[in-house]
Amino acid sequence: MAKTEFSVYKTFSQCKLFKLLLFVIIFIAFLPPFSSSLSFNFYAISCPAAEMMVKNTVRSASDLDPTIPGKLLRLLFHDCFVEGCDASVLLQGNGTEKSDPANKSLGGFTVIDSAKRLLEIFCPETVSCADILALAARDAVEFAGGPSIQIPTGRRDGRISLAANVRPNIIDTSFTLDEMAKVFSAKGLSMDDLITLSGAHTIGAAHCSAFSDRFKLDANGNLTFIDSSLDRQYASQLIKKCPNGATDDSITVRNDPSTPFLFDNQYYKILLEHKGLFQSDSALLNDERTKNRVLEFANNQDSFFESWRVSFLKLSSIGVKTDDQGEIRKSCSSINT
Missing domain, CATH: 1.10.420.10 (Peroxidase, domain 2)
Incomplete structure (x- = not known):
């Protein structure tokens, strides 16, 4: 091979290698994280339309009932302050957080359930209820005229939900x-x-x-x-x-x-x-x-x-569970069996 031809071949090979490395870097960047941290592109590969499906569900519910944004925002507070943002407040049953009198007036559960059912059709066992709740509360604020916010995802759902943990962790309206x-x-x-x-x-x-x-x-x-x-x-x-x-x-x-x-x-x-x-x-x-x-x-x-x-x-990042912590519930109201 002539020297000139070799130089051209070498340059071409380096170019191909650079493009390959660039592709690998970009591909890895869009993979779900394997560390104990949340990611802004967690569902980019596994369920690219996840956030849009949640947003559309919240939008439809808010259009029908203007009280929905306030309910979803309050629901997130009561979830994150007890056991962290792990959707433990959504679990039903005797002795769960939801059963405590302090959570009796919570609302917005049907919106979360609707979003979950939709996501289970298109991305089964992929998107956590904890992420759905955080995204729904974020979207609710925006639809009510508040600021648009980008939040990371990758939360997993908790398996523990105890009424006894509610009162010591939430704010009472009479607090100093x-x-x-x-x-x-x-x-x-x-x-x-x-x-x-x-x-x-x-x-x-x-x-x-x-x-x-x-x-x-x-x-x-x-x-x-x-x-x-x-x-x-x-x-x-x-x-x-x-x-x-x-x-x-x-x-x-x-x-x-x-x-x-x-x-x-x-x-x-x-x-x-x-x-x-x-x-x-x-x-x-x-x-x-x-x-x-x-x-x-x-x-x-x-x-x-x-x-x-x-x-x-x-x-929305308080005490989140990631990686092998918790689970991805099939239904937001009950843990997986």
């Missing part, structure tokens, strides 16, 4: 700031995450029992006590809506009466007016450690949205 901060810290979340994620209350509704401790009536229906951090006129409105206090679970009150189905910064504006529905809401305004951030979010929705992207990513 220190009590909330303690729970958040145990989950790896900061004070700033607490302020930001409390903004979830810009959508959704609550039963009278969640805030009835902020005012008291005597046997004749006369007002005997109003929480000093609550606007009196607003308190009067709440009393009219909840004349029987905590005893009537059939009544719900919107967290944000102004834009109840819109994910915006109105929640923080309401706090400035002393119209936060829960004691835990008012606590954010009444403490110097959190007040300035509340003011910032009330005056700048972009700042709230930017912080929400960061905090939601942290929330």
Whole structure:
């Protein structure tokens, strides 16, 4: 072979080798991860349309019922704060998380089940219920007018779900700031995450029992006590809506009466007016450690949205199970047999 021909052949071979290596690198990059971490392209090979199928399911449900986004977002909170983001809150049965009275008012389960049934048709035993729930909550916020967020997937479903684990791990609406901060810290979340994620209350509704401790009536229906951090006129409105206090679970009150189905910064504006529905809401305004951030979010929705992207990513990654931990459930309401 002539020297010139050899040089051309060598260059051509190197080019082919480079292209081959580049292909291998790209191929590996799109494979599901084998480490104990989540990935932004986890289903790129195994179920490329997974996120789209979840999104379309959430969109359809939200179009029919505008309360769905608030329910899905709350469902994720109650899942991730107990046993991590592993869909343990979806399991049915005596003694499960779902059976605890604190989770009695949770909703959105049918949306998750619908998405799971669809995915089991096209990608059987591939997409976890934990991922479906995280994606559904993410999409719910976007459909309600909130920011678009990219979150990694690869969560696996937990096999443990105990009612006894619920109360020690979730926030009660009567909590002080220190009590909330303690729970958040145990989950790896900061004070700033607490302020930001409390903004979830810009959508959704609550039963009278969640805030009835902020005012008291005597046997004749006369007002005997109003929480000093609550606007009196607003308190009067709440009393009219909840004349029987905590005893009537059939009544719900919107967290944000102004834009109840819109994910915006109105929640923080309401706090400035002393119209936060829960004691835990008012606590954010009444403490110097959190007040300035509340003011910032009330005056700048972009700042709230930017912080929400960061905090939601942290929330949806709490205590995730990956690799050989947990399982991929065939049905979100029961563990595999």
